[in-house]
Each structure stands twice: as C-alpha cells, then as structure tokens.
Amino acid sequence: MTLARLALLTAVTSVTHLAIGQSLDYESYKKSVEPIFAKKRAGHARCVACHSAANNAFRLQPLAEGSTWSDEQSHRNFEIVSQLVNPAHPQASKLLLHPLAHEAGGDEFHSGGRQFLSKDDPDWKAMAAWMGVTE
Numbered sequence: 001m002t003l004a005r006l007a008l009l010t011a012v013t014s015v016t017h018l019a020i021g022q023s024l025d026y027e028s029y030k031k032s033v034e035p036i037f038a039k040k041r042a043g044h045a046r047c048v049a050c051h052s053a054a055n056n057a058f059r060l061q062p063l064a065e066g067s068t069w070s071d072e073q074s075h076r077n078f079e080i081v082s083q084l085v086n087p088a089h090p091q092a093s094k095l096l097l098h099p100l101a102h103e104a105g106g107d108e109f110h111s112g113g114r115q116f117l118s119k120d121d122p123d124w125k126a127m128a129a130w131m132g133v134t135e
Helices: 003-022 026-038 047-053 070-083 122-131
Strands: none
Touching: 026 047, 026 070, 026 122
C-alpha cells in the first residue's frame, strides 16, 4: 500500500470513529449500557469476566466482582464499545448481534453463549436504544 493510500485510510478511519463517538452519548452508555457488561446472567459468566482478558475487538477494562469501573476505565470501555457500533445501520452492530441468539437474528457463534435469547430482553433493548435502534 502506498503511503498516500495509507494516510487516506487512516484519515477516513479517524473521521468515522470521531463521528461514532460524537453520536453516541457517554453518560447514557455509563448509566444504561456499561452495567450490563458487569451483570451476572443466569447460566453465563459476566461479559467482563471474558472480555477483560480477551484479545478481540470487545476488550473491557478489568473489574473486580462487586466493584464499579472508574470514570477513566468507563471512558476506555466507551471508546472500545463505540467501535462495535455500525453508525449507518446500528441494528447491524456487532455489539447487538454477537451475543444475540442465532434464532433471533444474531451471529452464528459467540463463545460466551447466547446472552440474549431474543430482542425482547431488556438489556438487549437498552443497548439498542443507546445506539438509536427503534425496533
């Protein structure tokens, strides 16, 4: 790849991430979405249990059970989570589809199991609402 193409790709990526970060509300994320990642769901580990040690796109800051993230950690989580949102088609965002049951429209595979059996799950709805999905 030429240097000019690499510079253009970097600029486009930066603008896209800036637009995503500007359209998603941090305070709403911190109040309504982030607690979902620390919540124990029946039959599953907390999202943070796997995703703080993961080497993938959804890498959360470590969190001891029973504690809360600091504001700095929450900002880091917000930046990571925001990258999993498709601003053009939020209903197609990885953050919504990856943990959703395949039968409900989710991805084929999620090693953490199906956190959400349907789009009627209140936590799934909270994440969708934060992204602007109105299904």
